[in-house]
Amino acid sequence: MGQPYTRLYATLRSRSAGTTRSTLALTLGVAAALVPLVRPVFMGFLDEPEIPTVDGLREVWIRASAVALVSMGLAVHGTVLRGGARAVLQLHPVDPVAVVQEEVGAALRSQLPILLGLCILLTPIGLSVGWSAWAVGVALVLGAALASLTTSTVAFLGAVEAAESPRWAPVLDQLRGNNPRPQAALMYALVPVAIVAGWTSMQAAQAAAELWRGPGGPVFAPGALAAALPWVVAAAAWPMVPRVASRNWFRASLVLADIRARYESVIDPLEARRVAWDWTLGRLPAPVAREALGVLRYGWRVRRSVLSVGWLLAFAALAMAWREDLTAPLRAGLIAGAAGWVMGLVALQSTQSEPAFLVVWLDRADTSRALGAAWAVLCWSSSAVLVGAAASLLRHGVASAASTAALGFAGVALAAAVTAVVVSRRGGIAPFVAAGLLVTAATAAWFLGRVA
Amino acid sequence: MSAPAIVFEGVRKDYGRVRAVDRVDLTLPRGAFVGLIGHNGAGKSTCLAMLTGLLRPSEGRILVCGVDVHIDPRGALRHLGAVPENPALFDHLSAREFLQFVADVRGASGLDAALEITGLGEDADRLIREYSQGMRRKTALAAALLGEPEVLVLDEAINGLDPPSAAVVKAELRRRVDAGATVLLSTHVVETVEAVADRVVMLAHGRVVADVDVASLPPGGMESMFLERMQAERDG
Structure with missing residues (x-):
């Protein structure tokens, strides 16, 4: 035969x-x-x-x-x-x-x-x-x-x-x-x-x-x-x-x-609506939660491959933090922070994909839209930061883990803030941007001082 | 006594909350030419996909010549020739090469006859990727006819053919039925079933709503019966 x-x-x-x-x-x-x-x-x-x-x-x-x-x-x-x-x-x-x-x-x-x-x-x-x-x-x-x-x-x-x-x-x-x-x-x-x-x-x-x-x-x-x-x-x-x-x-x-x-097919309509990180929305103000849910669903269903890049960056941060090199926690934090910028692109694509007439008709609050997008970026990117910080903790100790987490979250916060500014289009959330920049600058300065 | 050609025993198929096929019980004896009709989404293709072993029923079982399709798929396929709605073929083979492979697998002869019946003769040595949709359907049909299987399952297999080829294929199917084979022909074109089948099974919303001999219907009566049953289904 x-x-x-x-x-x-x-x-x-x-x-x-x-x-x-x-x-x-x-x-x-x-x-x-x-x-x-x-x-x-x-x-x-x-x-x-x-x-x-x-x-x-x-x-x-x-x-x-x-x-x-x-x-x-x-x-x-x-x-x-x-x-x-x-x-x-x-x-x-x-x-x-x-x-x-x-x-x-x-x-x-x-x-x-x-x-x-x-x-x-x-x-x-x-x-x-x-x-x-x-x-x-x-x-x-x-x-x-x-x-x-x-x-x-x-x-x-x-x-x-x-x-x-x-x-x-x-x-x-x-x-x-x-x-x-x-x-x-x-x-x-x-x-x-x-x-x-x-x-x-x-x-x-x-x-x-x-x-x-x-x-x-x-x-x-x-x-x-x-x-x-x-x-x-x-x-x-x-x-x-x-x-x-x-x-x-x-x-x-x-x-x-x-x-x-x-x-x-829709196995369970409720389950079918569920997407990663939607459980974090329960305590947010309703308008922000609604906007964040829209972005999270868009990312999970339309740009899943880009979200996977976040996981790749998490692995990269882990691998970097695991090195014996003393600057490894710092580098791991930078890699983890980069995840925020990738996820920011997804959030921006989400708002770009909205039909223009819908934006005009619904006339939603810019601040809610911006905060919703920023929240989604923070959710998606946090895995990379946490994985990198965990690896630093195991390999280099608490202080190094704090360094990785601080730098990683600073990068993510900055990316989220910039995303929010672009989404809002009117710059109505300038204080948040300022806070993001401030946190980033302060963390970077602290870090550079520590490394030096 | 030989087993019936096709048996559906309490077959149900759910796609999540959508019930595509609902408790279908059906026995087709050998030597029957049966038309399966129904509106779009009635469950015809799902029934045929389960019959050919491409889908598993959520409940119930399906036998082909006494062989459970989902317990012994290879054994059931030995009795079965099938043309799905969208047949998959090896695009980098010619029809002759593909049919030769199927003939070898089935231990069958009659390749040239199958090519002649389906009217593929002149194009048999061209690569399938160069074929039109109609020619692809003819190739799948020729493959299903090889080896004179006891059961033929055809999903919209005649409607896509040109009229001369369709006439030859219908005559061949009739010859096979007269020789003891069973043909289950699924279509949403009532006239096709009326012209070739002895028995018609009508599906609506996944259920069998009519199972009648074509001879018992007045000329042109199938379409009115179809519409009546559909209306009755809608009215609940």
């Missing part, structure tokens, strides 16, 4: 070979161009003798493996679970095992440009440490990709079963937020992949790097065999694929259709 499927996918592949070649050439070109930039940013150990080679190699390999792992996991999701072939094949009595095996091959091929690009990005290691180190890095990256390929396939198809399982319902309900329950199962399917494939990739990088512990070239140690762990995981997960494929490939169509239908 394998033959028609192999022929089908080979034909489809050959028809898109031109696009594939272009993508490959473009990716490899970009990777080659990035090599001079990657070396000083991620491979400082090559030029700084005080950083041990073993530590440098380990960190680089872990990062490269993580990229390969995540990229492959997302490719499996986009191909095996939500690939375009499903819509065609689900109406015919296809062999789900053969289909999934071909889809897994397609996912792997789709990631070849990224994997080859990573190999190019690792070339400074080959040039400085030796080509054996480069080859080990390539093997680690490929191992991580393959481990992700097979474990993601098992995880996503297994998640289809969990999506409909009453046993998993309480857990998924805790995780799903505003999403339908089955969607939560698919969204979090990458978590076990990250745990299994991610942990083994880290162990593998650590074990492989130990070979360069000595002053010369690589010295073999039995522990280095752990570098093969991702390959072992990939091989161990592969036999599970036919079982989950035959059980859940057709079933996945039902779950995906159910998710679509739930998103498209």
